[in-house]
Amino acid sequence: MATRPPLRVLFFDVFGTTVAQRTPVADELWRAAKEALESDKSAISDEVRSKATKMSYKQWFELGGEWDKDVDEFVSDSKAKYGSVDWRAIDKYRFESLHKQLAKLGLSIPREAGSTSELRIREGSLWDDSQLKFICHIWHRLPPWPDTCRGLELLNTKFSTVTLSNTYQDLMEHLVAHSSIPFQLFYTADMFQSYKPNPKVYLGAAEKMGVKPEECGLVAAHLNDLKGAKTCGFYAIYVERPLEEKNPELQEENIPDIEIKEGEGGFVALAERLGIQVS
Template sequence: MAATPKLRVLFFDVFGTCVAQRTPVADELWKAAREALESDGSSISSEVRTKAMEMEWNKEGDKFVRASIAEHGTVDWKAVDQHRIELLPKLLARRGLIFPREDASTSELQVGEGSLWTEPQLKHLGLVWHRLTPWPDTCRGLELLNRQFSTVTLSNTYNDLLKSLVAHSSIPFTHVYSADMFQSFKPNPKVYLGAAEKMGVKPEECALVAAHLSDLKGAKACGFYAIYVDRPLEEKTPELRAENIPDMVVKEDEDGFVTLAERLGIHVR
């Protein structure tokens, strides 16, 4: 692996890298279903949790992003967030967990009798992306890294959502940046280079920390140091492993950002 350069700023992918995606989304759906059933004196098996895990909500959101890029050459991240909110009841209906009202007169799904959730409950569930759970090492690791570096989010989303998520989870970043600030989306160089310029540093003084090799590939092409933190179930393009993209790797069985702090010379204990 390459020698560690004199880094000043660590940029972080957020979804999947700093906060888990698949498990928290499934857990919140499962918990809400269980509460709904128990309110009637019933119980629930693990079937609902399994269905939620298999629902591929985030994958469907990715399709919407790709379609937006193909059609417009850009992404309206607020529209992506709204799409996720609108998509959830449709996916749940496909799974037989809610039932649309037969007399619904608008394009917005209206929940009928026999469903596990009411419309207000579904709207709350649809905002789960604003309150995802940090990985166990995230906050402690960032507290350590903040001793020596600026730590900055750099995520393909809009800034209000990211600030909401960071505040909800008390993740101690020093700065919150998002792709919409640079009128583009990763892996476009405008995002990485724009973020470095905004922080007042050169690309070679920056690292990207990510659980996605495609993101690291884009950052490295811009002169960033590439730090891969392996997270369970989060790698979307495992075929890129053969390209040996990362300059540093924190393995899944290590302690995430805490291990990263140790590797970067910060005293942990």
Template sequence: MITMTSRPQLRVLFFDVFGTCVAQRKPVADALWRAAKEALESDTSLVNSEVRAKATKMSYEQWFEFGGEWNKDVEVFTSDSKAKHGNVDWRAVDKYRFESLHKLLAQLGLIIPHEDASTSGLAVKEGSLWNESHLKELGLVWHRLPPWPDTCRGLDLLNKQFSTVTLSNTYNDLMTNLVAHSSIPFKHVYTSDLFQSFKPNPKVYLGAAEKMGVKPEECALVAAHLDDLKGAKACGFYAIYIERPLEEKTPELREQNIPDMVVKEDEDGFIALAERLGIEVV
């Protein structure tokens, strides 16, 4: 069931992207699992026997959990960056994603780091499950995440009545490429780097509203993350919660009744949202 409170006259729908518009957990696990399988089926001389034995024991479920830990490690990095500098260099975050992958794989004994590893943190010895080129390619999975099944159709419907705009904690080049890669029909692409900060800093939400030429009360944030919605609502935005599988990182916030509207996980995401906002779905 979709629940909502009375809402103002909305003109702009801003969207969180990672987890809300594009899936994260399964695509990352799929990429890791597929790359591991390809490496294990390659020439047996390329992968160290000890590494091969460890990788062979890794189940899909373990790669799924590994992907979650990888994402969590990067989130810790961004939080630390914000605490230390009051801002985040999102291109540095992209670089750290590669370094994090290297670190976590080394902890599992799936790659063998060079003792004199380069400053990029990606130098590996022969016999590793993947070489440096493979690691870089895996790191780019975050640039190619696929949309949820309802995303593109739902946005086509929402575009009939609203301006739809990304509002994501990343840098603009990455988001522009991701949206183009998956043919997601947003009308505008905004990212946190445009506002010299990142969510939930009010500068991002209020800056985005100002850039669109609308008042905060004419805006909604659509997100699968309650902490993001809490930040937007504090700035006067209407808060629309789209439940996505395994995406809520702060479930304790459920007790605060933050969303003004909720689309449940077993509903049809953005398509259900369009219908609830008065758009005919045929």
């Protein structure tokens, strides 16, 4: 039986694995609502103000989850219709999606059909267009998990560390720079004109790094992503993160080659598991 070559490159999923999503998004919505409600300049209608004031943090957290779910469905529809994904369009859709979620709750008042205004949201809403766009930009400034930067510093001493995310290059560079996350290289799905878990992304990334797939590992908090990478010959490295696994049924397939469970230390624990001295 052939001996498997040692790991040389670690590719990383980013959203949910490297940076936190659910709580930071809820925090952003909660903060922005509080700021709008307390602003002397805000022109919120009495009805919207009453509804927003009664919103609990839990409800904002749930709204954030529905927002993310709707964007995921938009991505899936794009894949089904066109066989590809325009990640910049997805980024822009976040605005439409959040507006839609807020309108369902009576917190955002849309312009009437036929309106000549370029603005999408009427006065009286909790947020105006510019405020909503700033909130949507949270995806460019999500914070790393507490173990992310230290873990990557350790992993960089032995491996090449590279992002491999379903997004576009500019967003990834903004996100990584915002929190000074010490990746060595930034790869995104748009570079390979595809999307994970399409093999084109994993195999294209390995080829671009000049290594064999068997010399690569994917670090992710999503089993579906790891399953796609493992099918291409990658090591599957599962770093469990709170509320991130969207396909728990895949746990029965024993996909990971290495597994770091939630609360075990994330990327720092991974570095130790891979033979790096952690002081």
